[in-house]
Amino acid sequence: xxxxxxxxxxxxxxxxxxxxxxxxxxxxxxxxxxxxxxxxxxxxxxxxxxxxxxxxxxxxxxxxxxxxxxxxxxxxxxxxxxxxxxxxxxxxxxxxxxxxxxxxxxxxxxxxxxxxxxxxxxxxxxxxxxxxxxxxxxxxxxxxxxxxxxxxxxxxxxxxxxxxxxxxxxxxxxxxxxxxxxxxxxxxxxxxxxxxxxxxxxxxxxxxxxxxxxxxxxxxxxxxxxxxxxxxxxxxxxxxxxxxxxxxxxxxxxxxxxxxxxxxxxxxxxxxxxxxxxxxxxxxxxxxxxxxxxxxxxxxxxxxxxxxxxxxxxxxxxxxxxxx
Ligand SMILES: [Mg+2]
Numbered sequence: 001x002x003x004x005x006x007x008x009x010x011x012x013x014x015x016x017x018x019x020x021x022x023x024x025x026x027x028x029x030x031x032x033x034x035x036x037x038x039x040x041x042x043x044x045x046x047x048x049x050x051x052x053x054x055x056x057x058x059x060x061x062x063x064x065x066x067x068x069x070x071x072x073x074x075x076x077x078x079x080x081x082x083x084x085x086x087x088x089x090x091x092x093x094x095x096x097x098x099x100x101x102x103x104x105x106x107x108x109x110x111x112x113x114x115x116x117x118x119x120x121x122x123x124x125x126x127x128x129x130x131x132x133x134x135x136x137x138x139x140x141x142x143x144x145x146x147x148x149x150x151x152x153x154x155x156x157x158x159x160x161x162x163x164x165x166x167x168x169x170x171x172x173x174x175x176x177x178x179x180x181x182x183x184x185x186x187x188x189x190x191x192x193x194x195x196x197x198x199x200x201x202x203x204x205x206x207x208x209x210x211x212x213x214x215x216x217x218x219x220x221x222x223x224x225x226x227x228x229x230x231x232x233x234x235x236x237x238x239x240x241x242x243x244x245x246x247x248x249x250x251x252x253x254x255x256x257x258x259x260x261x262x263x264x265x266x267x268x269x270x271x272x273x274x275x276x277x278x279x280x281x282x283x284x285x286x287x288x289x290x291x292x293x294x295x296x297x298x299x300x301x302x303x304x305x306x307x308x309x310x311x312x313x314x315x316x317x318x319x320x321x322x323x324x
Contacts, residue, residue, distance in 0.1 A: 007093070007121040010102035011086065015116045016109035018082065030117035032083055038135040041079040045069045049126040054169060059097045061189035062128060063104035068193045069212065070132035071112060072264040075198030076210040078142040079134030081112050086119035087129040112195060136202070142268070146206040147226035151269040153293040154278070156197050158240040159215055160253065161187035163260020173247075180242035191264040197287045201268055204278050208268035214259040216313075218267055219302060226269075229298030234258060234306045238290040254306070255313060269295055 012025045023031040034040055047066050049055055071081050086105070109116055114132070165188030167173045168181060175181040194210070201208055207226055211218050215237070223230050237257040247253040270278050275291075282289045296303065304311045 004090075004093070004121050004123060007088070007090075007098060008119075010098050011105070011116055011119065014103070014106040016106075016113055018113070018115040020082065021115050021117055024115060024117050025119075030083070030085075032117065032133075035135065037138055039138055039141070040082075041074055041077050041134045041136050041141065042131065043070055043073040043077075043133075044129065044131045045073065046127055046129040054166075057189070059101035060104045062126075063101045064108065064190045066128040066130045067105060067108050067112075067132075068191045068264060070130045071114075071193035071195055072191070072210040072212070074132055074134040075193050075195045076142070076208050076266060077134075077136065078140060078198050078202040078205075078208070079136045080199055081114040081132060081134045081195060083117045083133045084109070084114050085117060085131040087131075088119065088121045089124040089127045089129075090121065091124070091126055112193075140202045142198075142201055142205050142208040144207055144209050144222050144225040147222055147228050147269040147295045148206055148271065149228055149295050149297040151206050151271050151295040152275055152291050153219075153230060153232065153267070153269055153295060154289050154291050155211070155215070155238060155265050155267050156194050156282070156287055156289050157192070157263065157265040158238045158243075158288070159211070159258070159263055159265060160237075160243055160256030160260050161240055162191060162262035162264075163188075163214075163256045164243055164247065165189070166260075166262070175242070175246040177242075177246060180246055183240070183242045188262060191262060193264055194266045194287070196285055197266050197282060197289075200281050200285065200287075201266070201278070204274045204281070205268040205270055208266055211261070211263050211265050211267050213261045215267065216258050216302060216304075217261070222267065222269070223295075223300060223302065226295070227299050229296040229301040229303065230293055231296055231303045231305060232258075232293040233308075234304055234311055236290065236292045238288065238292075258304075259313065 165184035
């Protein structure tokens with residue numbers, strides 16, 4: 001389809017330009033140069049209308065989320081973003097939609113210093129696949145498998161906001177304070193990938209994962225890959241004022257924080273000797289960080305505590321269920 005070839009025009013100009021891209025958009029393939037002493041970290045994520053975002057979501061939010069989920073995966077490895085490829089499936093050509101979508105990608109490219117180096121467009125249901133590549137100094141990647149008993153468990157930012165925001169958008173709940181409501185919706189529409197936190201954690205964190213499916217669900221990946229267990233103090237979870245002031249039942253607020261997805265905060269482990277170091281380092285960048293528990297030797301077991309007492313969620317609430 002000829003018209004679809006023209007879509008490239010929206011993406012070829014206006015974005016951030018990097019010196020390590022020898023050939024970008026416009027040829028059969030891109031050519032890029034990896035700096036000496038660096039490894040390339042690669043991740044791919046697809047977001048689909050009706051599965052990962054609601055129908056009628058603004059193009060700015062779709063573009064933001066498509067990029068953010070990938071940069072978040074790079075951040076979880078400790079990588080600095082460099083190059084992005086974009087594959088776009090569109091039901092039809094809508095010029096104003098494409099303009100808003102591509103301008104958002106360009107503005108993110110300037111903010112995070114990545115270059116859009118290629119992509120493809122097809123006609124089909126609305127879905128966006130992004131491949132993101134970043135750099136990490138040789139062998140400095142942070143994996144899910146390095147947590148050791150005794151390490152402290154930390155999270156960045158606050159938890160549950162995106163989940164509450166989504167429920168708000170679907171009219172499942174109401175939030176009377178308009179500023180809080182808009183903060184919560186924006187946390188769903190425009191999640192912040194923790195790129196700076198990720199690179200700061202290199203050589204300090206023993207393991208790291210980004211919270212895409214919910215704190216407990218993603219913690220399961222870490223304890224399983226690291227062959228350890230964990231204690232989580234639910235009363236310590238960082239919960240925003242927008243949630244605590246509007247969700248009256250404390251257990252409901254904690255349930256959002258522990259089980260809702262799409263916050264894209266980082267969950268990581270740090271040995272005792274690095275504990276103060278990491279708190280100071282992240283504070284110096286104004287990145288909020290909270291210690292929520294500790295790694296144990298009880299392999300495969302997550303021990304949830306509320307005010308020191310054992311606690312269990314209703315099982316149906318555990319883990320993020322996509323809303324389709
Ligand atoms: Mg991830």
